[in-house]
Amino acid sequence: MEEMKKELSGKVALVTGAGRGIGKAIALKLAEQGATVLVNYKGSGERALEVVSQIEETGGCAEAVCCNVADFEACGRMVEEIIAKYNRVDILVNNAGITRDNLLMRMTEEEYDSVLDTNLKGAFNTMRYLSRFFLKQRSGKIINISSVSGVLGNAGQANYSASKAGLIGLTKSVARELASRGICVNAVAPGFVDTDMTKNMPEKAREAALGTIPMNRMGRPEDIAETVAFLAGSGSDYITGQVICVDGGMAI
Ligand code: NAP
Numbered sequence: 618m619e620e621m622k623k624e625l626s627g628k629v630a631l632v633t634g635a636g637r638g639i640g641k642a643i644a645l646k647l648a649e650q651g652a653t654v655l656v657n658y659k660g661s662g663e664r665a666l667e668v669v670s671q672i673e674e675t676g677g678c679a680e681a682v683c684c685n686v687a688d689f690e691a692c693g694r695m696v697e698e699i700i701a702k703y704n705r706v707d708i709l710v711n712n713a714g715i716t717r718d719n720l721l722m723r724m725t726e727e728e729y730d731s732v733l734d735t736n737l738k739g740a741f742n743t744m745r746y747l748s749r750f751f752l753k754q755r756s757g758k759i760i761n762i763s764s765v766s767g768v769l770g771n772a773g774q775a776n777y778s779a780s781k782a783g784l785i786g787l788t789k790s791v792a793r794e795l796a797s798r799g800i801c802v803n804a805v806a807p808g809f810v811d812t813d814m815t816k817n818m819p820e821k822a823r824e825a826a827l828g829t830i831p832m833n834r835m836g837r838p839e840d841i842a843e844t845v846a847f848l849a850g851s852g853s854d855y856i857t858g859q860v861i862c863v864d865g866g867m868a869i
Contacts (some may be wrong), residue, residue, distance in 0.1 A: 634714065640710070706747055822859055
């Protein structure tokens, strides 16, 4: 019997920061739906290769690609190599992100710049180089992983909130630029998700954060991946420039 065609069969997806955490869950989900997944990483090479193996073991296609998304020229080289090999990219998920939390008064210039460079400029870099191909294809899905911190603000995260709010503005502007060519650009704003990013929080801060979640539990990386898969598929073809909070109600 012929195998049923999956939602993302024949599509090529680039997921940044996909060796672990939310990015990994997104890579696995998109592969499960039939996409060939390019698993980008910066430092987690071994973990990215494990994600690739996991996808291949279940009959999917994936490749690990190393690139610091904060580096404009390196992003250009990554995109060139991907296009040379696959000749297309249909889905771009800008997930790579870091935190360097501190109170404004104590925040160093390096803490501010590094967070903006990775979280905001990183998404600009990949979109800047890939938009040419999306435009040529007259199709594409770009999904930027923002945060409720970018929607609500968060004490101790001026740099991170600025980067994630900036990412929302970037998403809306690029959505307007590319909409007439059938390219959808949306943002997902996760709340408080159980990954390396949140595991080293002091117990008190964790309890306080949990207290702000109406659903009373942390999110799972898979919760975010489900929404990203929806935005990557044809079911969201008439949605662009939106921010979907996946946060157990934090931003209500
Ligand atoms: P995580 O577990 O700390 O993982 C961060 C990922 O980003 C890693 O895969 C890392 O890759 C990658 N990365 C960092 N800098 C990079 C760079 N310069 N170039 C390429 N990749 C880079 O974090 P997470 O919780 O999964 O977060 C994923 C995204 O969700 C981030 O954008 C984060 O801001 C956002 N988010 C998370 C939460 C949460 O509660 N966890 C909430 C809201 C939003 P390497 O390990 O290879 O360096």
